[in-house]
Amino acid sequence: MSLFLAPIHTWLFNKIKLFEEIEQDIINQFPLILTQDTLKAIYDDYGYPMGDEPIESLIDTSNIHGWLQTSINRAEQRQAAIIKVLNDQVKEAADTVVAVYYNKGKEKAIERNETFTDPNQIFVTLNDYLLEGMPCDRVNEVIEQDDQQVIWLTNRCVHQDNWISEGMDVGYYYNFRAAFIKGFVEGNTDKFTYQYEKEPKQKHTIMRA
Template sequence: MSLFLGKVHYWLFNKIEWFENLEEEIVNFAQKENLPVREWREAIYEKYGTPTEKKSLEEIIDTSNIHGWLQSRIEAAEKRHAAWITKILNENIKYKNELIKIFEQQGKEAGREYRLQDVPIENTEDIYKALNDFILEGMPCDRVNEVTNISEDEFSWRTVRCLHKEYWEEIKGDVKNFYELRESWINGFVKEVNNKFTFQRYENGIQKIIRK
């Protein structure tokens, strides 16, 4: 494995950081609701590891196994997410509404950060590319999405391979919760990055970014 870090490695690491920041927000919510966070954290960290240290990538990555290190951080973060969310919803399914708000709010924050970069967002494809700078969907080689249509007014795609189901099944959770919460994240992101567009997800698995 190469000993050198490239642009794609920083890109992936940024996505992991956003995902783990969202995990932190979920845990903070559970604490505010007086849920048994200490007990849950101990069990989750013991089984799936702790979040990545808040240090630069150069300081913490295993340069002898760059791909493997990034893959392991993605898998650990996915499993912790599934565990936290499932435990919270098992306590009370009504908490889902609050989690939806948390996901949507972080999506808006990501959208604002992207706008501050002054990168042009002129069409649906631009938004799709921006979205994939934040959404954690495995490694680039996993190729989970297939584009079905590109135009100025509509960009559509479908997921041909779900990387998340196995993590949710491992902790006896429902991956539908993952997709519902992520949909609220994407909605928040798209509205914030350019409010002339909207996001829609259909029962047949097709997802679209549409000009209003």
């Protein structure tokens, strides 16, 4: 247990908040389906989003790691529940959600306004945004890296249980995440491109265009 906040805790907290921003963007796309009553039922199960409250007023300082892990699980389960509602009622809902993720990635790249000269710089920076469990989970493995491209594999799934709990295929989330990465890369520069291959292992490539 930890009794004090460290920069890594705030870093992870901000990634959860971004995940909740995306949740709200999704909700805004489907106001007639994701009504207040529908959302209340989901919030009753998984809690309300954290909103604009600072980490200091929310976190359990006697169990910081546990609080962060619980917050990640709730955010992912809540979003999976939202996608389940949408899929049940809108045939192409997932396509709209992909666009939401892409646009959010692009928005964050523009906000960052950082000039990347090396593909690995983009990969490292993405770790400030992508919610991939706790830092100790070590989800991604870089297998090739030079000044032309960086290639990494997603070797461990830390999302599946949260999506399966809602009867959802975690593949939806991975498609959404790939859209965010693509938006981030394309929102920053036209000098690099991003490719995602789902099979046989999740393979990601950022390469010089």
